[in-house]
Amino acid sequence: MKCDIENRSQWIAAYLTGELSQAEMSEFEQHYFQCEACFQELKIGRDAVNLIEREGPEVLAIPISGWEKVRQALSAVFSPRQWQTRPRWAFAFAALILLIVIGLPLGYLKYFSQTPSPESYAENFQPSSRLDNLIRQTYQSPTLFSQVEPANDSNFADEISFRWELPEEQKYAGAFELRILNNKEEEIYRFKAEQQRFHFDKKLAPGLYYWALLTENEMAYLGRFYVRRAER
Amino acid sequence: MAESQDVSLALRIARGDSEAENDFFLCFGEQIKMMVQARLPRKVPPEDREDLVSELQEAVLLSLRKGRFDPSREKPLGAYIAGIAGNIVGQYFRRKRKEKMGETGLRFEDSPAAGNIFADLIDAEREAALRKSLSRLKPRYKEVLLLRIYEQQSIEEIAEKLGLERRRVSERIHYAIQLLLKECTKANFLQY
Numbered sequence A: 001m002k003c004d005i006e007n008r009s010q011w012i013a014a015y016l017t018g019e020l021s022q023a024e025m026s027e028f029e030q031h032y033f034q035c036e037a038c039f040q041e042l043k044i045g046r047d048a049v050n051l052i053e054r055e056g057p058e059v060l061a062i063p064i065s066g067w068e069k070v071r072q073a074l075s076a077v078f079s080p081r082q083w084q085t086r087p088r089w090a091f092a093f094a095a096l097i098l099l100i101v102i103g104l105p106l107g108y109l110k111y112f113s114q115t116p117s118p119e120s121y122a123e124n125f126q127p128s129s130r131l132d133n134l135i136r137q138t139y140q141s142p143t144l145f146s147q148v149e150p151a152n153d154s155n156f157a158d159e160i161s162f163r164w165e166l167p168e169e170q171k172y173a174g175a176f177e178l179r180i181l182n183n184k185e186e187e188i189y190r191f192k193a194e195q196q197r198f199h200f201d202k203k204l205a206p207g208l209y210y211w212a213l214l215t216e217n218e219m220a221y222l223g224r225f226y227v228r229r230a231e232r
Numbered sequence B: 001m002a003e004s005q006d007v008s009l010a011l012r013i014a015r016g017d018s019e020a021e022n023d024f025f026l027c028f029g030e031q032i033k034m035m036v037q038a039r040l041p042r043k044v045p046p047e048d049r050e051d052l053v054s055e056l057q058e059a060v061l062l063s064l065r066k067g068r069f070d071p072s073r074e075k076p077l078g079a080y081i082a083g084i085a086g087n088i089v090g091q092y093f094r095r096k097r098k099e100k101m102g103e104t105g106l107r108f109e110d111s112p113a114a115g116n117i118f119a120d121l122i123d124a125e126r127e128a129a130l131r132k133s134l135s136r137l138k139p140r141y142k143e144v145l146l147l148r149i150y151e152q153q154s155i156e157e158i159a160e161k162l163g164l165e166r167r168r169v170s171e172r173i174h175y176a177i178q179l180l181l182k183e184c185t186k187a188n189f190l191q192y
Helices: A008-016 A022-032 A036-055 A067-078 A080-085 A087-114 A129-139 B005-014 B018-037 B046-065 B077-101 B124-136 B139-150 B155-162 B166-186
Strands: A147-149 A154-156 A160-165 A176-182 A187-193 A197-200 A207-214 A219-227
Touching: A008 A022, A008 A036, A008 B166, A022 A036, A022 B018, A022 B077, A036 B018, A036 B124, A036 B139, A036 B166, A129 A219, A187 A197, B005 B018, B005 B046, B005 B077, B018 B046, B018 B077, B046 B077, B124 B166, B139 B155, B139 B166, B155 B166
Parallel strands: A154 A219
Antiparallel strands: A147 A160, A160 A197, A176 A187, A176 A207, A207 A219
């Protein structure tokens, strides 16, 4: 069949990025069903889209920056299994290290000049600079949640209530996973939270702790809190 | 007017010619897969994609066997099959919505192979050329491809983020894909 289509590559681009109306889509499908030239070119475009979908910044040779990548990188830190099975995690993680090296001096000063470190003499209260840096990133990016509790740097003596709310337009069918880490970045608890809250009633030693909410694929929130002895 | 190859095969299938069935899928199997692929978002699991392709192939075959496609009355065969593809994908999402409402849990696993049932069709040499072309794109093209395809942002969101008109974002994405296709054409990866 002789191809008489005009702007073939425009049709292909619009088809692959889902920008055609139903009628246009059907028209183009009707065409490539018989037109080998268009279909061959469409397959090349489809392969390119698949590569970008799978590898994103890596295949485009884009240095990773921004909160989305940081979130992915942190998911990799928390889930070595995912890291092994998904090569782009490794790349994101490498970029995270770079980000920390570059962003740490400024970020650390800015963050801690506003938040005096309590009981900095105690080892359990020493902050993790890596996790703090990631928290700092969250302040500069839109959050997934409309409300999150506890607020950063809240103090607790015993029980802790975690709560988070998604805006109405945000739909997530799965359960969140809540993880608690100590200030040495060691995971000490992990829970599946079916509802948008979790009541934690276990005993924690005094110190600084981090908590993260993860979806199946990435980290959605990172915060920190203190546990102190109850005043007598 | 002579019958086109697809119509001729369809009519032979309706007459019970099993050889025509094989020929039909040899000639048009990939196009049928593409029609499913184009209708599914990235996060649909690969096994579901494959099931949907099989479902569509089966539905097309049954329909042709029963002689439901009438070239004198119906639209062209490509559009006829696209219609069946649309119905099957629509049914899939309706099923998933019901499952979700029944708390059986709709979980789209974002596995490395998701959205990539054609990965095995990528010839290694062509893939290498594509990788090279992608890495050589100008940053402004990479940016829109990343936002639209990898991050699945809408044209409106990208326009707002980049401070561009919606039309300009679309044009930029189209032009980036055109450049890639042009590179591959130059490299003679298209043979027809």
